Amino acid sequence: MSASSTAKAPAFVATTKAGRVTDFVDARVGGSGILREFGRKVFPDHWSFMFGEVALYSFVILLLSGTFLTFFFDPSMAHTNYDGSYVPLKGVEMSVAYSSSLDISFDVRGGLFMRQVHHWSALLFVASIAVHMLRVFFTGAFRKPREMNWVVGGVLLILAMAAGFTGYSLPDDLLSGNGLRIIDGVMKSIPVIGTYASFFFFGGEFPGYAVIGRLYMLHILLVPALILLMIVLHLFMVVVHKHTQYPGPGRNDGNVVGYPLGPVYAAKAGGFFFIVFGVIALMAAFFTINPIWNYGPYDPSPVSAGTQPDWYIGFVDGALRLMPGVIGDFHFEYVIFGYTLSLNVLLPALVPAGILFTVMFMYPWIESWITKDNREHHVLDRPRNAPTRTAIGVAGFVWYCVMWAAAGSDLIATHFYVSLNDVTYWLRALFFIGPIIAFIVAKRVALALQRKDREIALHGRETGRIVRLPHGEFIEVHAPLDEYKRYKLVGFESPAPLPAVPNDHGIVTRKEKQRAFLSKWFFEDRVAPATPAELEAAHGHHAHPAVEAAEESKSLSH
């Protein structure tokens, strides 16, 4: 049967040579099918959707520039005397790793540029992941069906931090050695296994002769391979789920409005890669990053002022700086059966990061449990239209920023001419109060913006034109919105709190009561979108816009 059907099919014969080659390949790998499928994938257009791309492109640049660096870097901790062209270090005893990093900077053609490309793109890589995640969080893009992809994204963030930190430690200069020393201290503060873990990691007492080689293996093989795997998973799920879109006329959970990948979006994305590459190249060409020659070789005795990790580890460093050793008479360090338990290192190093990442990973499930919302969402929320979620996000962001700022407390002190101690005290207070204030303020701002939206939907935009009526009254003329703009202001959901409901046995469980309590907390303060009836009432029965002003107070009361 198959023989007869193939015989009947008209054989396609390409006329040009290029056509024949293309046909040959296509017949064997099915490229046109793939292109047909992917080329017509639709991507919505919005600037905030492009940070994932920035991260992807930075990663590509990292792979390219990193490969170049591996040609010249030697991850050995053997001793050598520097004999390169940087005079202030001439003859200084150092590790081969540091010496080869200096050679990359001063004696390899284009080496310093490539090092700076690599480091700037690393900073941009993590920064764009962070901004991408903030966008996903505040627009509610993590909701069903994308919870798993949110987790994969979180894993990518952790892997990116791991890649960054292992890379930061490789040059074996004073700065990176100080960073490793802190990691060593944090490891040793872990009860029972701490010392063993540290000796295992460093191959003996810190710093030893093994750690750079081990970090190098992690940095160039294991971590990038895991990142690549996660990127594949991440993009696969993006294709399966299709892209989310902002609310707008004609957009719903059943469609995606935007440009197809080919040709418009592919051209834009391809061009955007070169833009990102160009921005990084310009930064690398004109701005120093990690001037390792300034820091000198690592030696456990000196610690330079202004020793900080790269920005993405900064919040952990900040938490360590904020932690007091004692509060009054209360000590955070105990000796139990001759073993020291250093809570003043263990708590700040692990607890804030632990809370941050746990809440981040769990959040999609926490929210869907509270709201009982198990529907698929492909249309995003504007952040103001989910005030409690936005407030939670801002509170977390502020908490992170307080720790982040604490990592630069010494520079805040010197550059703003304030006391380092005062900076620490203020940040300690903000560590606890900051998120609470941020939550309240963000929620109120979101609700106020919703009220403003509602008023604009009902009464139009203020034109700034003041008119005096014949009887002497002054009014401001409001211009009505067009349909498209109004849709944006009224087309959202504003769920009411869900009271506790009994289960199948007719019992309201304690867990359900807690859920109902949280649901009340989540949705209690709400501004309902203007309904068609309200819109009709506001616009329908008066032709003259002047009357609107008088009615404003009435229709606003909700």
Place this chain on the structure above:
Amino acid sequence: MKALSQKRRHPLAAIALLLMGLLVTGGLYAVATTVNEAKASTTSYSANDTAEGEKLFEANCATCHGMGASGTQDGPSLVGVGAAAVDFQVGTGRMPMQMNGPQAYKKPAQFNDQQTHQLSAYVASLGAGPAIPEEGLLDGQGDAAVGGELFRVNCAMCHNAAAAGGALTRGKFAPALADVSEKHIYEAMVTGPQNMPVFSDANVSPEGKRDIITFLKQIESNGSPGGADLGALGPVSEGLFVWVAGLGVIIAFTIWLTSRTS
């Protein structure tokens, strides 16, 4: 020798030995302490300098440091601080102090070179102390690599490995060292101004100090091989730059790329 060995059991032998021991340690201590004050008052001041300096001192400094520089509640005694301390504090404008605070700020010098010289002469006349260093130690011809190591071990924990400065407790700070003259760097090391410890000649030898100065001047004249140094403040300024400038430019591009549609 025989006479000495015969008298070794003499009742007074123990006392004689004790005396000898005390003399030796005392003498060695005297030698050791004068090593730290080596080169004190090698510069000669005329009687006129001292007299003029005293007048300047009484008019400008005695309010806090007291008549005869013997110190008051508001300022320490300056007896024995030496000419180097005066030359540093007055020459960099830190003294007379602008206001009371954790630390005096550098500001345009209030006295000219001759007046500073006269004040130094007066304070040096009150008691021996570190003198203004010789030109040979300030020529910047030392070993920069050795100076760099000394700097990282002794100075970088406050002044930062790239000499960009750093914070100390309660509003005190270690200033950035760019644009500080060789003489003032040397004087700061020997006198320990403000919150800085003294690096005596026994601690860092004069040659070592010369190497440190050479290192500092070399990294200053090298500039930044990798482009603008962003204040040489390390990862904080780099992170700030990538978030503000790097991401800022990229966001501008994303807005441009998506601006064609609504």
